[in-house]
Amino acid sequence: MKMQRITLRFILVAALMLPVLSVWAEQQPVASISDASGDDHGSGALVYPQRADFEGGDLDLLLMQASRDAEGYWFEAKFRNAIRDPAAAPAVSGESLTDFARKGFYQFNIDLYIDMDHLQGSGNTFTLPGRKIGIDPAYAWERAVILTPRPELMRQQLLDALSEQFPGRTNADTEARVDRAIFFPTRIRVRGKSISFFVPAGFFPEGDARDWAVTAFVTGAITTIPADISLLPTTRKPLDRIQLGVMQPASGHPRDTFGYRPGEAMPGPVVDVLGATSAQQRRMLAANNAVAGVYREQHAANESTRRGAAGDAQITEQKAPVMTTPVMTIGNLLQLEVAGVQPGEAGPVESIPVEVQSIVKRLRALQQLYDQKLIDESEYKEQKQRILKEL
C-alpha cells in the first residue's frame, strides 16, 4: 500500500511537471475590443431569468481579445461577473450539470462571425439557427466560431438538421462544408471572469488576422435539446425548429429563460453585442435587423473619428449602421463553392482571370469603404497600393 501511495504521488508530480517543462508557445496579441458595461439587455427589453444563478452582469461582455501562437488563435472574453461553475447549477432531474457541461461554464454562448476579406457582399450574412438575427453585408463572414457549453452536442444537432432539410447531400459532404466554415471550440479555459477558447490555425486561410472584421454577440445558453411539441402538423423546416443551445425569450418573468415586458413585441435572443454602445445595440436589435461588427477595433456604427491631441482615435459621431435585410440562410452553406463565389454571380469580371477578378472586387470594395467614409484618404491609398502590388 505504501508503494502504491508513492507511485501515485510520483505520477501526480510527473503529470504536474510535464506540461510545465514542455516548451509552450508564446502568444502574440492580435486585437482587443472593448464593450460597454451594463448593456446586457439586448434590444433594451430583455430581463434576466428569475433563477437564482442568473443575475445582471453574468452575460455582460466587457472585452474580447485575440492572440496568436504557433498552433492557432486564442480568444479571451471577459464578463462583468465571475463565470459560474456548472457544479453549482440547478440540474434537470437532480443530476449534476457537470456530467454534460464539462467545459467549466453553462450560462452563455458567444458567436464570432469573422469577415476575413472585408469585402462588401463577399461571405455569409446568416447566423446559426436560434440566433434570429442577420449580419450586415458589409461584415459578411467567411468563418464562424461558436463558443457553447456543449460544443459536440450543438455541432451534431446542426448537422442533423442540415441533413434532414437537405437530404440530397451526403452526410460526409454536409459535415465537410460545415466544418470548413464553422468551428465549435473544445479547448476552453475559465478563469474568474474570463473565458478563453482556442481555434487551430488551420481553420483560417492564410492572411493577416489584424485585417479581420468580427461581429460578435452573447446569447443565453440552454444545455439540453428541448423536444419540439406540435399538436398539429407543422410546416416549419428543421433548421427553423432548432434552438441550437440558445435561450429564446418568453413573455413576463420566466424562470429558465430571458423575459420581456408583456404586451411588447418579442425581442430576439441576443443579449449583448460586442463593440456597440448601449444605444447602438438597441437600434440594431430593436427592429431585428442585421448586426454590424468591428473592424480595426472600431465599431461599424461610428462613421467618423476625431483625432485628439495625442493622436488617439476617439469616437465622436454615431450614426445608425447600414442595415439591409439578410437574404442568405444557413442552407447556402451547402451551395457555396470553396472559393466563396455567390450563386448566380455574373458580370464583366467573368472573362477576367480568377486572380485578377479577386483584385478588381477588392478595389471596388475599397472604393465603397472610402465613399462611405469608413476609411480616410491615407488608409485608402495605403490599402490600394497594397492590393495593386499583387498584380
Next chain:
Amino acid sequence: MSKHTIKPLCVAIGLALAGSASALTMDFSGTNFYMKFLDGTQQGAPTGSIDTATGGDQGQFTEMNLIFKATVSPQVEAGGRIQSRSSAAYWTEFGGFGQENAGGGYTADQINHQKFMKLRGAYVELSPGYSWLSQVRVGTSDWGMFDPFTVGKIRYIDRDNYNGLYFKGPIAAGSTWELARVSLPSYLQFNWGQGPVCCSTDSTQYNEAVYIAQFKVPVAGWKFAVSHQTFNDHMLGAANSFTGAQKNVIYQNNVSALKAEGSPLDGLDLRGAFYLSKSNTGAGTFGETWGNAPRSSITARAYKLDVDWATPVDGLSFAFQRFDIGAGYYSATAARRESDVLLTEGTESAWYNWGAPIWAGGATADYTQSASNGMITDNAYMDFNESPAQSSVGWKGGTVVGKLDVASTPMSLEVTRVGYNNNWQNYSATGPLSNMYALNQDRTTDIAAFKINHIFEVLGGLDVNGKYKKVTDTDKVAAGAADDMETKDSGITLSVGNQLVSQLYGTLSYGQYNRDVSVGTTSGKNDKSIIGARFAYNLSGFEVGVLSQWIKGKEDINRDGVQSKFYQYRMKAFAQVNF
C-alpha cells in the same frame, strides 16, 4: 376516452392554440422523463426508496415531470408541475402489484411502490405594470430570490412544494423592494408544529408563515442588499366557541441580513455579508431534543468576507474568505442543501458516512456547506454520485485558494482552517443548543487540496485531472487525553476523460484514500482504492449517464488493530428526455 374522440379533440386543442395572438398559449418547456438504474453488491437492504441513502442499490424506476406554463394575458401567467414521486416504484412491480395488501388497503411503505403522480406546485404570476409593483407570484416557488442564510432554496426533492406570496417592485435608480410570506411546513416549525408537549394537536400550524422583506440598492457600482424576516410559532390556547380559540406565541425567529459587493479596483472583487439571528422561546417553553430549532432563547451572528484578486501576473489569482457563523445561528427557512455557502471544498467526501456498509465508497462529489444547522441539513434520498451537504453553522475560520494557469495547465491549491464556535466545556444539558452539539468539544479541522488539469492533444484530446487532498481533524473533547480524537484523511484521485465519439464521452478514474483514526489510546487504519468508469451519451433530446465504481480496501472501524477486507461494486445509470 375512445380513439374516436381523441383525434378531433387534439385537433380542437391545436386549433385553439393556433388561434389569435391574444389567445391562451401553453408552454411545456422543462418537461422530462427520467429513468434511474441501480446495481450493486447489496451491502444493505433498501428501506423504502430507490437510492443509496435509504440502502438501495438495486432496481429501476421511472419518473415523469410534467411542467406547464400558460400565458393567459400579457399580465397573467399560470403554471404548474406534476411529477411522479416514485420513491420505490420498481419496474418489476408494475405500480405496486407485488405489494398489494391481500387484506385490502395499503401501508405507508406499500404506497411508496405505487406510481402515483403528485401536484408538486402550481402558481400564478402577475405583471401588473404599476410603477410601484412589477411582479406578484402566488403559489409555489423555489425561493431562490433570497439568501441561503435567510430564505434559502429548497432541496430538490421538495422544491416547488413551498407555497407563498411574493411581491416585487421598483424603487428609484435601479433599486428594488421585495416582500414575501412563505407558508412554513410543519417540520420546520418549532418542535415540528406540535408544541412543547410532544404529539399534541396544533391546528395553528396551517397558518404559520415566515415573512421577509428585502431591499436591493445599487450605489456607485456597488450592490447592497438588506433583509429582515420574522416567524412567530403559535400554540392553541383555551378554546371558546363564541370568541374563537386563543393563540399563544411559543417561539419567535427573527433574522436580519446586510450584504454588499463591488470592485474597488480592476481585478479586485469584494463581497461581505452579515447576519443576525434571534431565537426567542416564550416563558415556560423549552424545545425537545429532536427539534430543528434551538431549545430556548439565543442570539447569534454570522458573517462572511470574500476577496477575489486577479493579480497582474498572467494566470495567477487568489481568493480569500473569512467566515464566522455562530453556533446558535438559526433561520427556519435557511437552505438545507443545494446551496454551497462557503468557498472551501470541505472534508473528504470519499469518507462520507464511513461505517455504513452501503457507503463503503463514500460520495463521488465534493461536499457542499449548508446554511442550516446539523439537525436540518438534509442528505435524504441522495445517491452516491451526488454532493452531500454538511452544516457550516458553528464554523469559524478562513480559506485561501490560489490558482495558477501556466502552459495551459490550470492548477489550484486550497488551504482552510476551521475552528468551531461550539468549542466549549461542560455545556449545560438544558442549554439552548444542547440538542445540536456535544456538551464538550475542543476541535479544529485543517484542509489542504491541490488540483491540476491538462488537456493532452492526442486521441482527440485527453482531459487529465489530478487531485491530492489532506484533512486533519482533531478534537480534544474534554480535559484529559482519554477521549482525544484525531482523524487524518489523505487521498489522491486521477482521472482521464476523452470524447470517444461525437455522442459519447468517457472518463476513467482511480483514487487511493487513507483514513487513520485515533481515540484515546486506540487507533485504526482504513484505506481503500476506487476504480471508476463514467460515460455520458447523448442524442438530440436524450441523455444517458453511467457511473460504475469498484471499491476495495481494508477497514478497522472498531480500532482494535484488526483490519478486515471489504469490497463493493456499485453502479448508477440514468436516462432522461427533455421537452
